[in-house]
Amino acid sequence: MKRAYSAASVRRVEAEYLSRGVPLMERAAHAIAHHALEMLTENHGAYGRRVLLLVGSGDNGGDALFAGGVMLSRGVQVEALALTSSVHESGGEEFVRRGGCWVNELTHSYDLVIDGFLGLGARAGISLEVLSALTEIQGVPMLAVDLPSGISADGEGMDQPALIPTVTVAIGSWKISHLLSESGLGVSELVDIGIDYESEIPALVSFEDSEVHELLPTEIETNHKYRRGVLGVIAGSETFPGAGILSIRAALALGIGMIRTESREFFSEVPEVVTTPGKIDALIVGPGLITLTQTQERATLEHLAKGGITLLDAGALAFLEKIPAEARQQIIITPHHGEFAAHFAPYAGALYANPLECAQNFVSAYGCHLLLKGPRTLIVSPGEIPVVNMRGSVALATAGSGDVLAGIIGNLMARTGAIRNSAIAGAYIHGKAGESLTAGASELIEILPFALR
Template identity: 35%
Template sequence: MTTAGDALHAGALLARRGAYVEAWLLSSKVHAAGLEALRAAGGRVVDRILWQPDVVVDGIVGIGGRPPLRAEAVEALQLVHGAPVVAVDTPSGVDVDTGELAGPRVTADLTVTFGTHKPAHLVDPAAEHAGAVHLVDIGLDLPAPAVEALQPADVAALLPRPPAQAHKYTRGVVGVRAGSATYPGAGLLSVAGAACGLAGMVRYVGDDEVLDLVRAAHPEVVGAGRVQAWVVGSGSADGAEGTLREALADDVPLVVDADALASADLVSGRPAVLTPHAGELAAMLDVPRSEVEARPLHHVRAAAERHRTTVLLKGRRTLVAEPGRPARVTTSGTPWLATAGAGDVLGGVVGALLAAGLPPYDAASAGSWLHGVAATLASRGGPVVAGDVARALPAVVGTLPQPRGR
């Protein structure tokens, strides 16, 4: 079902191996060499498929195509609905460069792409329709990317590791101002993320009820004092703006989450990581949540430009944006990570990395990757709660490759 050369050549290869192949041409513009190869191998050209195929190869449009699909393509997809689909380069009907959708599109079981991953493979909502993505390196000279996805070696190279002479203060002190009498668990989980071992010390400043919980669960956590980074906002309720202003007085990098995001203008232009989910980002930008969910890459970039700082948009594919840098997308994680308190843990992890010396862009993207892998490890294929994710973080760090020269 294609006019694309790659798909026609794939059909020719399958026909030479003994498969029965039909090509349904949906356009008069056909790749001549691919069509000739298909016919020479015994493949047939048809104007309609009258039976359910075992596999559909989607080459309706190439990477230069833009949604929406033409009516004849939509009709063709309806007739083969239910058959496994292998997409060539990207599923037809998605916006390759933005990951956005507009109308019907192919939902592939497998996408085979060439040279490099495209934004549509990585960024939702299009990424949900790519299935498993198999990259084939064909030796292309590639331009600088607009979107990146960190891999284990990248995270290992970024991760601050203590030298032999390190002590708790040289490794960084992270402070947490989170939780309240209304939401004590949020403060406890923020501390749990911060206390994963990536920084040398954690300080907690906040509600006495939360402090009692923190001391019981994390006796190594201490009280007020000098810090290299703050984590602010999770579960702070009405006190969020006040705690944010107190943290800003120390003039150190900070993570701004949850209720404190309503005061995000206070941190514009400062070294910070704002960590909204789609609803919170919609409120920050004064747009409907549905707009953020339909165009997450666009909106996270818009928020980063507006606030002149780093923005981490939480979701199935978490995005990190900073002005002048490629957006980074987190591909680690599990659907079980959609659980209460997981964002509180994430904020603590990112804060620990800030305190340990990473700049906000790297702290946000590496922290998100570690958080996702820890959830997968803790889950073991089943349900997971936020506290399990925090406890799994040290084991994840231990599995990372040791960077050369360290």
């Protein structure tokens, strides 16, 4: 599991270590130098190669300067460009003592740039003046110290301009933006500098393969169809008839006891469905619907009144407003960014700049579970640590993909009774399958069983 911490948490922990005299900057500098030397030696030796340090006034600048000193001792030619009026004093002194050279303008070509400009406490964004001054190094491989300059640690301002590195070396711990940024960090690598963050609660986590498997239902030989989960589906319309079929097929692909649906139209396409009323363990409402009929609303409310768990998507999202507050903890909604902004505008003001904060504010207000679909899908539940799904590919941005996801999560909810865990595992399975996707949503369903392996 990847655990990401807020800037405030990182500062608290680091302050404790620094008060005991632990040389954190020295450790960070050696880690940065190690990664930089690896990048330099991919195709050539490091000796005689030219490196530029972009230096600010904070600790990231100090890390870069000390790392520059280490590289100088290995025969690398290192120059530093100060982008602020002052720099880390002891780092600057050590850099010069080792033979480093300060420059005021970019007069050489470089083999590598190390971004130590903005640090942990910096706001999102980088000035156009700085970006303009650095145009000459565009295309040069870049290593970012902890975070690229322009990306804040806590996930704010994700839509602001920033430097785009080849590699980002996270120092000590993951920060929120390490997990939220889908492309702005290059390859992200975490280095251990001997700090234990167990005293702090993570601000965001990401599950990995083995942990997801622990969330999946266990099959028992004595199971019968009612014990393997019964899923109800209210979905599909004349406008979008295929959405419900995709959700049902996705649920069937992962194995389930029974699927009940109100619509006999599905029977010709999916003969496994049962169209008679009866017991269900979980309910999907909304895929392919424009809005709910009174009958569909009543059926959903009756299910909730019995304590049933429910997934609302697409045409059912607006129905959340009609659901009593005390029943909303039984609900997960699964909008993409556009749907979220359309239905819940008061909570979507900074959706693209800070999606995590928007999602948390929404869940605090409504009391339901939220899966916010996107390049980095977020799962936020009341009173729980938020989760980000880091599996997937651009191939999932295709019609019907969200309907498949609803079917996966509905399957797991019916079989386990656990909303949050089903959303975490469902998003992961969906994303992992999507990494092999070449066509559309129907192919995605065929891949799903293999994503469980």
